[in-house]
Amino acid sequence: MAGINWYQSNDKCSNGTCITEEMQIPFYSLSNVQLRFLCPSDLDEVRALCQDWFPIEYPFYWYEEITSSNSRFYSLAAVYNQTIIGLIVAEIKSHADLNEEDSGILAKSISDSDIAYILSLGVLKQYRRNGIASLLLDSLLRHLTTPERKKVKAVFLHVLTTNSAAIMFYEHRKFRLHNFLPYYYSIKGKCKDGFMYVLYINGGHPPWTIYDYIKFICGRVIKGAGLFPWVLVNVNKAIQWVWRNKTSQQHDNL
Numbered sequence: 024m025a026g027i028n029w030y031q032s033n034d035k036c037s038n039g040t041c042i043t044e045e046m047q048i049p050f051y052s053l054s055n056v057q058l059r060f061l062c063p064s065d066l067d068e069v070r071a072l073c074q075d076w077f078p079i080e081y082p083f084y085w086y087e088e089i090t091s092s093n094s095r096f097y098s099l100a101a102v103y104n105q106t107i108i109g110l111i112v113a114e115i116k117s118h119a120d121l122n123e124e125d126s127g128i129l130a131k132s133i134s135d136s137d138i139a140y141i142l143s144l145g146v147l148k149q150y151r152r153n154g155i156a157s158l159l160l161d162s163l164l165r166h167l168t169t170p171e172r173k174k175v176k177a178v179f180l181h182v183l184t185t186n187s188a189a190i191m192f193y194e195h196r197k198f199r200l201h202n203f204l205p206y207y208y209s210i211k212g213k214c215k216d217g218f219m220y221v222l223y224i225n226g227g228h229p230p231w232t233i234y235d236y237i238k239f240i241c242g243r244v245i246k247g248a249g250l251f252p253w254v255l256v257n258v259n260k261a262i263q264w265v266w267r268n269k270t271s272q273q274h275d276n277l
């Protein structure tokens with residue numbers, strides 16, 4: 024994962040070509056961008072992109088896995104002019120198999136569900152702010168919200184606390200901060216803090232807090248307010264009935 028602070032200057036070299044902020048390429052239509060799954064022949068291109076975007080060194084086998092044709096990963100590329108300009112890599116895991124720092128995403132009542140984890144999302148610098156990452160994320164979310172994947176109740180990711188572009192992107196896409204992870208990353212021998220962001224899907228929700236319980240009880244009380252007029256009318260009727268009975272008894276006694 025990369026952060027804007029990793030680029031010390033506005034100049035940056037990508038695939039051998041030096042690019043400046045001014046060279047951002049505006050799209051007038053995303054219709055020329057194709058989405059396709061990664062394949063083994065993409066390995067070198069994907070590796071070069073990830074090395075450029077992320078400060079973390081992924082092992083070679085990771086690239087083999089994400090580009091393999093029968094990969095367990097959802098590895099999707101955005102391609103423009105036969106060049107990969109963006110990619111997203113995600114996997115589905117059981118909530119029970121999450122690491123300790125990631126557990127607690129889901130409420131206990133749905134903790135036997137699955138969860139999707141975004142391992143990587145990146146866009147070639149000169150194509151950023153054109154909706155490419157949104158296109159890739161939308162495609163992943165469509166995949167995860169099909170009826171066969173309704174067991175997947177949340178999508179989550181880790182991001183460096185200093186990666187403001189990615190944080191703004193995910194917040195714009197309604198991901199919510201779930202956890203602060205001190206010293207989560209080890210980058211070039213230095214420990215860096217991370218955030219965990221979560222988006223709930225398919226009816227998923229986090230564990231209830233005291234605030235949720237209060238909201239629930241208040242909601243029930245407000246909904247129950249329709250009962251009060253009924254109770255008042257019937258109490259009134261009962262009083263009238265008792266009063267009528269009492270006065271008729273007094274008449275009988277006279």
Ligand SMILES: CC(C)(COP(=O)(O)OP(=O)(O)OC[C@H]1O[C@@H](n2cnc3c(N)ncnc32)[C@H](O)[C@@H]1OP(=O)(O)O)[C@@H](O)C(=O)NCCC(=O)NCCS
Nearest residue numbers: 024025145146151152153154155156157188189191192195
């Ligand atoms: C984060 C990243 C993937 C966003 O890709 P992108 O294609 O530029 O994102 P989009 O164009 O779809 O952005 C959608 C919205 O997100 C927000 N956003 C994205 N980048 C932003 C930035 N640098 N600053 C502020 N808001 C930003 C904006 O609201 C944007 O909408 P707008 O352009 O209409 O204002 C890209 O900056 C990137 O590749 N960063 C390096 C790799 C990385 O850090 N990946 C994340 C790892 S967790």
